[in-house]
Amino acid sequence: MLGVLKVATTDQIQRIAAPHQSFRHTTKKTPSMRKTARTAAHAGALSDLRKHGLAENGGTTKGGEALRNLTVKGLEAASHVLRRPLAEMGGSARGAGSSGAAHALSVNETVIALLRPKPDLTLLAGEPPEALAAARAVADAPGGIGSLASYVTEVPLPATGTWNAPGRGGAQADIVVTARRDGAPLLFIEVDNCHESAEELAGKLEKYARFFRRQVKDTDGKERPMWRTRWPAPDGRWRDVPHPPVLLVFHRIGDPNPDRTVPRLADLTRHLWQGRWHGEDGFHTYDGKIPIIATGLNNLREHGPAGAVFRRFGRTDIGGWLARFRT
Numbered sequence: 001m002l003g004v005l006k007v008a009t010t011d012q013i014q015r016i017a018a019p020h021q022s023f024r025h026t027t028k029k030t031p032s033m034r035k036t037a038r039t040a041a042h043a044g045a046l047s048d049l050r051k052h053g054l055a056e057n058g059g060t061t062k063g064g065e066a067l068r069n070l071t072v073k074g075l076e077a078a079s080h081v082l083r084r085p086l087a088e089m090g091g092s093a094r095g096a097g098s099s100g101a102a103h104a105l106s107v108n109e110t111v112i113a114l115l116r117p118k119p120d121l122t123l124l125a126g127e128p129p130e131a132l133a134a135a136r137a138v139a140d141a142p143g144g145i146g147s148l149a150s151y152v153t154e155v156p157l158p159a160t161g162t163w164n165a166p167g168r169g170g171a172q173a174d175i176v177v178t179a180r181r182d183g184a185p186l187l188f189i190e191v192d193n194c195h196e197s198a199e200e201l202a203g204k205l206e207k208y209a210r211f212f213r214r215q216v217k218d219t220d221g222k223e224r225p226m227w228r229t230r231w232p233a234p235d236g237r238w239r240d241v242p243h244p245p246v247l248l249v250f251h252r253i254g255d256p257n258p259d260r261t262v263p264r265l266a267d268l269t270r271h272l273w274q275g276r277w278h279g280e281d282g283f284h285t286y287d288g289k290i291p292i293i294a295t296g297l298n299n300l301r302e303h304g305p306a307g308a309v310f311r312r313f314g315r316t317d318i319g320g321w322l323a324r325f326r327t
Contacts, residue, residue: 005107005108007069008104010039013042013046016115018041019119019120019138020121020135021041022135023119023132025037053071054077056068059101061101061102102253106193106251106297107153109297110175112301114145114146114151115144115148116142117144118139118143144304144305151176153175155172157171159171169207170210173190174189174190174191175191176188177189186245191249191251192250193251193253194250194257196256198265201248201265202269211227212227227244242288242289242290243291247293248292248295249296250294250295252297265294265313273289273313293313308320
């Protein structure tokens with residue numbers, strides 16, 4: 001779990017690993033008591049990991065919750081469990097909690113909102129009717145995208161250097177999602193707590209474009225986009241070769257209003273996303289362009305990826321994730 005999320009609270013770990021626990025202990029008197037009870041098993045497991053040098057306390061959130069992260073030894077163990085090369089696991093996130101890890105926690109909440117873990121109703125026998133009804137509503141709601149193994153966080157996107165030793169000038173994706181079984185495209189995600197201006201976000205997207213354009217020799221000796229040497233993706237529908245989509249998830253913590261940031265950002269990045277219109281044939285092509293989509297974390301939490309919560313740059317309507325990400 002921490003191998004994917006890097007740094008997390010026990011509450012976030014429990015909501016992903018054992019979502020049925022969110023509907024147990026409902027008769028306890030206070031929210032604090034209920035939270036302690038439903039996260040007790042995971043707190044105990046993290047204590048065992050600390051004893052074996054696999055995890056450590058990573059500071060506290062601004063609300064006083066303890067943060068947990070893996071050590072280097074723990075990352076190595078997680079790479080075996082997840083069947084991923086250690087080079088793809090990212091850092092141990094040591095020190096992220098010194099400032100409350102607000103961004104890391106928003107990244108985790110984005111993963112949870114997209115994943116939408118389903119509670120196992122068979123594990124809730126004997127719970128009060130209202131708790132069962134709430135759990136059943138979650139279980140019956142539209143599902144999320146992929147499994148936990150579909151998500152990787154803190155992924156370097158080197159404009160220079162190598163995967164293992166990125167040079168200067170590159171980006172770092174907050175999340176990369178690979179869930180082709182669910183019909184999802186390869187997806188890169190940037191999470192913003194509304195602390196960055198449109199100009200700063202545009203600078204990040206320019207780094208994405210630089211990475212997507214980078215060509216390297218593959219194992220067969222042929223030149224390919226560097227990203228295609230790690231992740232498979234189909235070409236466009238009209239024999240064009242669009243870049244993978246980038247999803248911007250805004251969490252309204254800071255002062256900038258995303259309703260004002262997004263239109264300005266769309267203008268600044270028009271050259272990155274605007275397709276070519278073939279009027280005689282009635283379609284756009286997006287050769288060398290990046291589909292850029294925006295949403296809010298609160299809407300994503302409430303409606304999930306199946307909800308009409310995504311706005312694609314260049315389009316005025318709000319739609320579901322499949323419609324927005326297809327070119």
